[in-house]
Amino acid sequence: MIQKSTKSNFISGFLVFLIALPLCLGISKASGFPPIAGIYTAIIGGLIVTFLSKAPLAIKGPAAGLIAIAIGAVEELGGNDPFLGYQLTLAVIVVSGILQILMGIAKFGKMGDMFPISVIRGMLAAIGVIIISKQIHVIMGVVPQSKSPWDLLAEIPHSILHLNPKVTVIGLLSLALLFGHPYIKNSTIKKLPAPLLILLMAIPLGFVFNLSQAHSYTLGALQYEIKPAQFLVVLPDSFMSGITFPDFSQLLSYTSIKYILMFTLVGSIESVLSAKAVDALDPKGRETNLNQDLVAVGIGNTIAGLIGGLPMISEIVRSSANINAGAKGRMSNFYHGLFLFLFVLLAAAIIKIIPNAALAAMLVYTGFKLASPTEFKKINSVGLDQISQFLTTLVVTLLTDLLVGVAAGIALKIAIELVQGVKVREMFDLKTQVAAAEDGMVIKFSGVASFINYLKFKTLIDAQPKNQKIVLDFSEAYFIDHTFLNNIHNIQNKFTKEGGELIKAGFENHHFQSKHHLSTRRLINNPYRKTSIPSALSKRATIIQKMAMANGLDFEAHLSPSFVRPYLSAFSILTRLRRAKNFVLGTREHYSFMICDISYVNVGDFSTETNSATIALIFNIAKGGVPDFYTQKNSDLFHLANQYDFELMPKSKDLPFEVYGNNASLTDSFFTPKMATLIAEQPYQIECKRREMLIHKDWQRISEGASMEDFLHYVDQLASEVVRKRLEEATVNKM
CATH class of the missing domain: 3.30.750.24 (STAS domain)
Known part of the structure; x- marks a missing residue:
């Protein structure tokens, strides 16, 4: 088991390294730091913080959410001297790291719970807009003149008119690949991380366009300049020569104190919320000690600031990729840092040929996810009070800075409560x-x-x-x-x-x-509750009840989730189950089944969103002849193989779908022609563990009426064929 866990952590650490490398470089450049700074941070987060935090699956490294603070500190503290601003900002990071250590010791790990959610999401959306406003110009190979987010956005038309075609081709293709990656049909390509695919595309294009050599070229009547120092990643001559020490000379200035507070507050909130989100994704349900994690992150940030690195947090995107890649424990974070360290030592030449436009595209995509229209829609659906707090935080942050924006959002939140009669x-x-x-x-x-x-x-x-x-x-x-x-x-x-x-x-x-x-x-009248008929079933429940009665089945609209929990104990959905209702229960001669609606959570960056699905469970199948497996027709589910320790089974029967399992001979013999046809012709996913079968339609809710009737018929057909196969094998064995 230990050897298998080590192998899984090693592989997942390598896959996360492939994602982390370009992101560390891009975040560093966007923050006004040398590209190597982000790699220093990720190495410290992997090789040192892993053993201080003991967070099960979190990846520590630089985060896009702190870009706005870092670039603001460099520009305000350094004035016209970016390198001085970088050194002064390092001093700020050191002090904020020490404050984080003290906060962890004082048990401030719960601080993420005491900030209004819509204010936090408004802050993140503002960060997303700031990232986009700065990096969109890099994609086009243009150096903007403006500094503020509003002015940078207004300058986009000017950059379009003066774009560098070669650089823009790389940037736009990278952006298209990022947005198009979820829609790739080829399962082999889809399994490759999008940042890796971008590098595989952008680096060769850099050679084609000769970005490593200063030259000019013409397109039509216009002439363009290629400057390697502007369009490619620049690294120091050696790993050690890039180390930069902080300048503490302005530490007591108002600007330094402001950014110490911003790094401490925003960095701590992001890290705590990210760690909680990663815990919610953990298939084993482990929890991070948030106070200990805050101390570990503070130590990591103090060390990073002392040698020239960016601040770190528990980074959600890389952590999610870590879990999906099959990580079993914290050593995957260590291996990701180790691979970064070895790569910079042994293959720095490859980093130097990465086009900056490709890195900028990754950051624009990150910014878009933070400030996407979907985010506005989600907040708006919760209520006018939430969207007003969200927009206030967003707009004030863009006009001023993060601290003022967050303060404005919280002030509006309190004002709304006072208006509603709260003292x-x-x-x-x-x-x-x-x-x-x-x-x-x-x-x-x-x-x-x-x-x-x-x-x-x-x-x-x-x-x-x-x-x-x-x-x-x-x-x-x-x-x-x-x-x-x-x-x-x-x-x-x-x-x-x-x-x-x-x-x-x-x-x-x-x-x-x-x-x-x-x-x-x-506490007044609730317009969304029909108090005149409190016991009435919903429209959906009524239709499902009639279907159950017509088929001689039992129906219960409301049962405790604890009723369904034992049947789901073998499946990964259990840890995300919130509620269950509309139960259809049936018992046949050789099996029993249950169909119900469930609510479950998908974990986003900093909160959980609830989704609905209809599932069926077939159970009480007699022992023997039923292997553990799951079928796959949707390549987005490939990470289940890592969660269940399953492998792709050989297609000796030429099945029209992929099957993952842990017993090749048993799994292969299990699928009869009729069973294969049943699975292939219907849009259902099948998961089987401990002789219990979970059936669902890609975790979506099945509409009532005819569709639910079809689902019931399918469950009976599949269960009957499984039982027929098992009884046939039992008869043969007796002979």
Whole structure:
């Protein structure tokens, strides 16, 4: 097992290295630092911080979210001398690293929970816009004259008119590859990380366009200049010669203090939230000690600042890639840092031929994800109060800086609560009553449940055993904000994993800010609840109930999630399950099955988004003849092989789909022609573990009516064929 874990960590560390290399270079250049600075940071994060943090799967390294702060510090502190600004910024990073260490010791690891979610996402969106405004010009090979984000955006038409065609071709092709990567059909190519594909395309194009040699060329009547120092990555002569020491001479200036606070605050929040998001993706459900992690990151940042590196955080994109590549533990972070170190030592010449336009494209893509229209739509769906906080933080940050933007967003949040009748003292005073119940306990709220007093609730709930049922009764709470509800939604996962339940209740008389299930609510009439028929089934539940009755099956609209949990214990979806409803239950002669709707979470950068799906479970199949496997018709699911330790099975039967499993002979003999046809002709994914079969339609909800009826028929057909095959084998064995 140890040897297998080492192999998985080694491979995933190598794959993350391929992604991290160009991102470290691009983030460094965008931050006004030498390209080598980002690599120094990732090496420290891998070789040193790995053993200080013990975060199971997080990758430590420079992050795009700190670009805006870093470039602002370099420009403000250095004035017209970028190198001086770089040295003065290093001193700022050292001090902010020390502050992070002190914050971790003081147990500030929970600080990410006490900031309004929409303010944080507005800050990140502003960072995305800043990144785009600066890097879009690099894609076109133009040096802009402006400095502020608004002016840089306004200067884009000018850059388009004066673009360098050779450089722009590389930049635009890189950008197209990034946006098009999710739609690639070829499974082999799709498995390659997009940054690696960009390098495989951009470096040869750099040779074709002769970017390494200074020259001029004409296109039509226009002449263009190629300057290698501008268009290619520049590295120091040796790894050690790039080390730069900080300049502490302006440490007590207002500008330095401002950026110390910004690096400390934003860096710590990003790192804590990223670590929590990575934990939610961990198939084993492990949790990072956030205070210890903050201390480790602070030590890493202090060392990075002392030798010329960027600040680091637990980086979500690389961490997600690490998990999908099959990492089993923290050593994958170590190997990623080791590969970066060896590559810079032994193959620096390759780095020097990477076009800057390709790196800029990666950053523009990152900026777009942070500030995408989808992000605006998600925030807007939660309510007018959330989109107003989001936009205020975004706009004020672009006009001023991150600290002022975040402060403006929080001030608006507090003002909105005051307008809605919340008193200032109530924001800080969390009123709860704890009472024992027959199967657990009830926590009853009164007054206000706000982002400001959430940490008091967190202390209370953390002290309770997670293997019990706890009902959170908000029936007498006057005001409950979105951040408070979202944080509760996130910690429900802990209870789920340990066999307990955390249930929110008592919203019958509350007004919801929107139809979103986590929207802010106040204790008045709720326009989204039909109080006249509280026990009525939903339209979907009614249709499914009629279908179940017509087929002689049992139906239950609402059962505890603990009912379905034992059947999902072998499957990776269990850790992300939130609720289940609309149960159709059936028992046949040789098997039983259950069909239900579930809500589950997909983990984004800094919060969880809830999705719905319809699943079927076939169980109580007698022992023998049913291997562990899953079918694959969607190449996005290839990472399941790493989660289950499965391998691609040989297609000796020429199956029209891929099968992953851990027993080639048993899996191969299992698929009869009829079974293969059933699986191939229907759009369902099959996962089988411990003789229980999980069936779903690419984790989507199946519409009621005819589609649900077809799904039921399919489950019966597949289960009958599995049983027929098993009985046939049992008869042969008896003979």
